[in-house]
Amino acid sequence: MKNLQNIRILFVAALAMMYTTTSSAQTTDSTNYDQKFKLGFGVSGGIPTDGDDYDWALGGDVRLQYDLSKKTSITLTTGFTNLFVGDDVPDLGFIPAKAGFKAFVWEDQFYVMGEVGAGFAVTNGYNETSILWAPSIGYATKHLDISLRYEDYDKFDTNQIALRFAYGFEL
Template structure:
C-alpha cells in the first residue's frame, strides 16, 4: 500500500514541475551535491544499532532562486550493537528544497524508496528525509531526520547532521 501511495504522490506532483520551455543546465541552476552524514539511530533502529554514518549524492536543478528539485541517493550504514550485525539503507528518492535567500536558511525533504541491505526478509519501504540547514554557493550544512518505513512494521530511523559540497555543471 505504501508503494502505491508513493507512486500516486509522485505522479500527482509532476505537473507542478512541468515546463513548456527547454531546460538549459548552467552552473547557476544545476549542480551535484556530494557529502557525508552522521546520526544517532532512534526508534526500532536504536535497539540494534549504535551509530549511523552515510554518504550522500544529489543532482539538483534550481527553478528560481528559491525552489529546487532533484534526485537523491547514497548509503547510510548502521553499525550494529551487541550481537546484531551492521545493516544499511540505500535511498532512491526525489527531493524538494526551498531556499529563503541566496545564502542562508533552507528546508527540504527527500521522498522515495529505501532499499535495505543486510536485513533478511525485508526489501525496504517508503523513505522520507526532511532537512533544515544553512547553505551558501559551495556548501550545505543541515540537520535531518531519516526514516524508512520498511516491510513487517519495521521503521529504520536516525537523526543527525550532514554536510554537502556543490559541484557545478559546466
C-alpha cells in the same frame, strides 16, 4: 486640422511604444534567472531515534539539484547508509533513492527541504525495501551545504536524526 490629428496619433503611438519598450525591458530583466544543475557530495552521521536495535548511522550521498528559480530547487539523492548495531547482530546497509523539493527561506542561504523515496537494504541478508521520507533544514553557500534532517523508515524498525556536510558545484 487633419495635420493636428495625425500629430496627435503619432504622439500617442510614440508614447505607447516607449511605455511598452520600457516596461517589457524591466520585466524581462527582473524575472530572468539562469536555471542550472548542481551536483553535491555529502557525508552524514546519525543517531537512531526509535527503538534499541541500532546504535548509530553513517552514510555518504550524491545529490543532483536543478534550480527552478533563485529560491526553489528539485533534487534527486542516492548513496549508501549503514545502520550500526551492537553485539552479535549484523549491521543494516541500504541504498536510499529520494526525490525532493528545496526552498530557500532566508537570505538565499537558509533552506527547508522535503524528500521522499525508498531505501533498498543490500547487506547482511536484509532484503527489505522501506519507504522513507526526510524533512530537513540547512545552510548553503556556493560550495558548502550543512543540513540537519529527520529520516523515517517504515520497514527498518528505526528512524534517525542526521547531520550532513556536503561539497557542491555547478555543472
